[in-house]
Amino acid sequence: MVEKHLLEFLEKLQFLISRNINIEHYGIEKIKRICGVDVAYKGNIGFSVAVSMDVSTEEYQYKSYSGEVSFPYIPGFLFMREAPIMMKAIEGLECDLLLVDGHGLAHPRKSGIATVIGVLLDFPTIGVAKSRLAGELITEGDIVYVYLGGQKVGVKFGRFFYSPGNKVDLQDCIDLGRRGYPKVLKIADMLTKKLKKE
């Protein structure tokens, strides 16, 4: 159980982080290497895997980290549970853009796990989630947007949600989403589950 005063404190940190987001166009086409990070669990042990892949050759390398995870999963506070071990797995890998399993701006306080990691590392990140956390879906033309507080904070392609973490913009999310579910995340998910079995 997590005390109310701690969550209120964490909310303040999230507002601080959200005020430090840099929304700017990156340009998906300029990416040489792309990274993806995911986590799987076996009881209270978390296994995180970060995959770095060359966009043109699809050659990839990965790094993993495992350790006890004590913070519980609380909607809106996923970063406290997974960001620490995700960042350990990412450490040392080289890439231009990092994809995080979870939301970025499409969060109640515009501070999803992809945003937290992006701001802490001062690095370009995009959150890719499998389900909605906040906001409403509005279709405009051929794009389904996630609206929150009257502004577009993400997009939905197929069954996946893409939202800016840091140093990218909605257009980058659209360009990424149109390419289908990122291979690096698929590989990271696969490795993460394989790792916890051994």
Added chain:
DNA sequence: GCGACAG
């Protein structure tokens, strides 16, 4: 009070 709720 009730429903919603990333992984």
Added chain:
DNA sequence: ATCTTGTCGC
């Protein structure tokens, strides 16, 4: 996320 077999559908 995880617990879990077969099964309906593209």
